[in-house]
Amino acid sequence: EIVMTQSPATLSVSPGERATLSCRASQSVSSNLAWYQQKPGQAPRLLIYGASTRATGIPARFSGSGSGTEFTLTISSLQSEDFAVYYCQQYNNWPYSFGQGTKLEIK
Amino acid sequence: QVQLVQSGAEVKKPGASVKVSCKASGYTFTSYYMHWVRQAPGQGLEWMGIINPSGGSTSYAQKFQGRVTMTRDTSTSTVYMELSSLRSEDTAVYYCARVALGGMDVWGQGTTVTVSS
Numbered sequence: 704e705i706v707m708t709q710s711p712a713t714l715s716v717s718p719g720e721r722a723t724l725s726c727r728a729s730q731s732v733s734s735n736l737a738w739y740q741q742k743p744g745q746a747p748r749l750l751i752y753g754a755s756t757r758a759t760g761i762p763a764r765f766s767g768s769g770s771g772t773e774f775t776l777t778i779s780s781l782q783s784e785d786f787a788v789y790y791c792q793q794y795n796n797w798p799y800s801f802g803q804g805t806k807l808e809i810k
Numbered sequence: 811q812v813q814l815v816q817s818g819a820e821v822k823k824p825g826a827s828v829k830v831s832c833k834a835s836g837y838t839f840t841s842y843y844m845h846w847v848r849q850a851p852g853q854g855l856e857w858m859g860i861i862n863p864s865g866g867s868t869s870y871a872q873k874f875q876g877r878v879t880m881t882r883d884t885s886t887s888t889v890y891m892e893l894s895s896l897r898s899e900d901t902a903v904y905y906c907a908r909v910a911l912g913g914m915d916v917w918g919q920g921t922t923v924t925v926s927s
Contacts, residue, residue: 704872737913739855746905746920747855752913759915790855794912798871799845801855 705729705793709802715810718781724805726774726791735795738767738776741804742787750789751776781807812836814906814918821924827894830921832906839887840864843909846880846891848902849920856902860909861889896925 706729716722726736734754739747749758751767754774764779778785786809791802817831832844846858859870861880868880874893882889889906904921907914 735912739914741855746917747907747914748917749913749915752911752915756911758913792855792857792914797860797869799857799860801847801857804854 704798705732705796705800707791707793707800707802709789709791709805711805712803713806713808715808716781717810718783720781720810722778722781722785722807724776724778724789724807726769726776726802728772728774728793731771732793732795734770735793736767736769736774737792737794738765739790739792740785740787741790747790778807783809812908812916814908814916816904816906816918816921819922819924821926822896824897824925824927826896826925827892828896828923829890829892830904830906830923832889832891832918834863834887834889834908837908840884844882844889845907845909845914846878847905847907847914849905850899850902853902858891858904863887863889893923896923898925901925 708727710725736754738751741747755767766777768775788804788806790804815833820828840863845860848856861868863882877894879892906918908916
């Protein structure tokens, strides 16, 4: 089973600043990686698939990069609605594993 | 519009089974695989398995092998997830989610399953 590790667990950033979230896979997942945003009481929302392709309707301030075992989600200028929990997920091999999440909070 | 609508909350006793439904609309049901994902209170997302609505083939996470069954009814565009031998650790919100281009692009609203004696 591929283990996905996200860092940091919590990230405190001020609105308007840049946030950088990391995700590491225990073995290569090629570019078969997705990022999700989840707000309290809501289902997750797909942000990025294929490591770097934004899903439909996702603002350009969200960008993904990386391949193999190291991935990054960058939010270029944080808006109030961006404070949430973010998960990475690999779909290169079954079981499709998630990272434990990064909570992005207001500084 | 594309949507997945799940069945309502359930309360079950330990040892019982629960069956959660997920009705798809707004797209061709048999063209997209469907995942099931769960989230225990205050915890992260846990992948349970996947079903191909076209042929009904499934793949389950090792953790749930022998306890989970995923099925579909193409006549009603509905997928089902049944979990048996419930224990308190199975208390969670259960989601269905459609697969598109690898990612899970459409999610159900979630079904809360509470296991308590």
